[in-house]
Amino acid sequence: MPCAAGGLANPPDFLRAWLIGYLYCLGIALGSLVILMLHYLSGGAWGLVVRRILEAATRTLPLLALLFVPVLIGVRDVYLWAAPGTPEDDPLRHARAYLNVPFFRVRALIYFGAWLGCAYIFNKWSRERDARPDPNPRRFRLLAGPGLALYGLTVTFAAIDWAMSLEPHWYSTIYPAGFGVGQVLSAFAFGIAGAVGLRRREPFARLVTPANLNDLGNLMLAFVMLWAYMAFSQFLLIWSGNIREEVPWYLAREHGAWAAVAVALIALHFALPFVLLLSRRVKRDPRLIAAVAVAILVMRLVDLLWLLVPGFHRPGFALRWLDVVAPIGFGGIWLWAFLGQLRDRPLVPQNDPAMEEALAHAH
Amino acid sequence: MSAVAETPLGLERLQSRALVVGVVALGACRAPPAGSRTRPTSSAPG
Numbered sequence: 001m002p003c004a005a006g007g008l009a010n011p012p013d014f015l016r017a018w019l020i021g022y023l024y025c026l027g028i029a030l031g032s033l034v035i036l037m038l039h040y041l042s043g044g045a046w047g048l049v050v051r052r053i054l055e056a057a058t059r060t061l062p063l064l065a066l067l068f069v070p071v072l073i074g075v076r077d078v079y080l081w082a083a084p085g086t087p088e089d090d091p092l093r094h095a096r097a098y099l100n101v102p103f104f105r106v107r108a109l110i111y112f113g114a115w116l117g118c119a120y121i122f123n124k125w126s127r128e129r130d131a132r133p134d135p136n137p138r139r140f141r142l143l144a145g146p147g148l149a150l151y152g153l154t155v156t157f158a159a160i161d162w163a164m165s166l167e168p169h170w171y172s173t174i175y176p177a178g179f180g181v182g183q184v185l186s187a188f189a190f191g192i193a194g195a196v197g198l199r200r201r202e203p204f205a206r207l208v209t210p211a212n213l214n215d216l217g218n219l220m221l222a223f224v225m226l227w228a229y230m231a232f233s234q235f236l237l238i239w240s241g242n243i244r245e246e247v248p249w250y251l252a253r254e255h256g257a258w259a260a261v262a263v264a265l266i267a268l269h270f271a272l273p274f275v276l277l278l279s280r281r282v283k284r285d286p287r288l289i290a291a292v293a294v295a296i297l298v299m300r301l302v303d304l305l306w307l308l309v310p311g312f313h314r315p316g317f318a319l320r321w322l323d324v325v326a327p328i329g330f331g332g333i334w335l336w337a338f339l340g341q342l343r344d345r346p347l348v349p350q351n352d353p354a355m356e357e358a359l360a361h362a363h
Numbered sequence: 364m365s366a367v368a369e370t371p372l373g374l375e376r377l378q379s380r381a382l383v384v385g386v387v388a389l390g391a392c393r394a395p396p397a398g399s400r401t402r403p404t405s406s407a408p409g
Contacts (some may be wrong), residue, residue, distance in 0.1 A: 058365055155366070185404075197365065198372070201372060292392060301384075325388050325391050326388070326392050328388040329385050329389035329390075329391070329392065330385070331384075332381045332383070332384035332387075333381075333389070334385075335378075335381035336378055336379075336382040336385060339381060342372070343372055347372070
């Protein structure tokens with residue numbers, strides 16, 4: 001790939017930029033898996049609108065597993081704790097039992113095993129149900145419960161390994177939860193934007209009703225609030241604790257231009273979507289809700305940049321060319337794979353018991 | 364639902380554009396423009 005050549009010129013910078021794009025796209029794919037499982041547990045007409053979009057996103061997980069290989073190989077270039085030559089008096093010595101390169105790689109294999117297994121089974125069963133009525137529809141629900149628990153466990157460790165450990169001297173128990181919530185929010189925004197973009201296709205058009213968009217908008221609003229709750233809780237606890245080991249993480253992110261990014265996150269990742277999604281008119285209007293969803297998708301990338309880039313230990317506001325271009329390139333490749341998967345199956349699920357409700361839920 | 368004629372997805376063009384954007388952007392990783400590598404606007408706190 002062209003980027004491999006770019007990577008040869010400056011592997012650490014390239015791999016860190018690659019990681020930003022990687023975590024952004026992985027967030028949409030994993031968040032999609034979570035929403036699928038939530039819908040299998042809760043039911044509701046809204047899930048049928050986005051199901052095929054979310055399923056297609058989960059089918060990009062094998063590609064994402066493959067695209068993590070450069071990080072696994074170059075782990076010593078990306079993470080401070082993996083770099084050789086940690087001083088003897090460094091507190092990181094005590095974290096060696098967990099933060100070491102072989103165990104990091106083994107854990108990544110475990111995460112991908114869990115995610116790929118769940119995605120494979122749900123997609124397989126969904127395809128089988130397209131072909132003929134499901135003799136055992138409860139199996140989706142029976143797997144979705146443990147699947148969600150497994151996701152919670154694996155994403156907690158993955159967030160620690162892949163994002164939080166960029167700054168190995170700092171930790172927060174809320175960080176992985178906020179990371180997971182961000183993934184689900186990304187997937188809701190992606191699913192809504194995709195459904196609106198495809199709303200003129202028949203027979204899919206009959207599912208994209210104002211009432212179903214209203215439900216999806218309410219769910220996206222809930223995750224906008226949950227994201228803000230997690231982010232604010234973490235800030236409040238660290239601010240009130242005022243501990244020397246914890247405060248520097250925020251100091252690096254409220255300094256210079258990063259402070260402006262933080263304000264933009266409060267305004268555009270929380271306040272504006274929150275106010276807009278309170279409006280019934282916005283949620284029921286395909287163009288307006290799609291605009292909010294796209295804005296959230298953009299702010300998800302900004303949030304990742306704010307979380308990760310100060311952890312790259314550069315002086316000041318050091319946003320580099322690669323930090324923006326590599327995620328765009330990664331996103332293009334991922335979108336290409338996603339659209340290929342989306343074209344693979346009809347947009348409307350067949351033989352689903354909830355279909356009648358979804359069609360009746362038109363106004 | 365089956366009584367309605369299916370509209371083709373027509374995503375081929377979007378898919379090929381995504382691939383072009385991806386390849387071009389990743390290709391651009393090879394040659395960062397001069398002066399764009401770092402834009403310090405302030406110093407990091409101690």
